[in-house]
Amino acid sequence: MRNHKINCSNCGSDRAERHYIPDLELVRSQCPACDYLLVTCAATGKVIESYAPGIAAVHAR
Numbered sequence: 001m002r003n004h005k006i007n008c009s010n011c012g013s014d015r016a017e018r019h020y021i022p023d024l025e026l027v028r029s030q031c032p033a034c035d036y037l038l039v040t041c042a043a044t045g046k047v048i049e050s051y052a053p054g055i056a057a058v059h060a061r
């Protein structure tokens, strides 16, 4: 698993991390500052799971 720091797209914190999970071809982004979570498919870019505080559920269009 490879990790690297990103800026949170929800709160702007630079403490957010992106984890690449090769076995599942998923990219998981999470932010410890605001509990933001985003899981996307690395192959297609499709959003698998998304959560951000104040937003109950965010669905891919």
Ligand SMILES: [Zn+2]
Residues within 6 Å of the ligand: 008, 009, 010, 011, 012, 013, 016, 031, 032, 033, 034, 035, 036
């Ligand atoms: Zn955040």
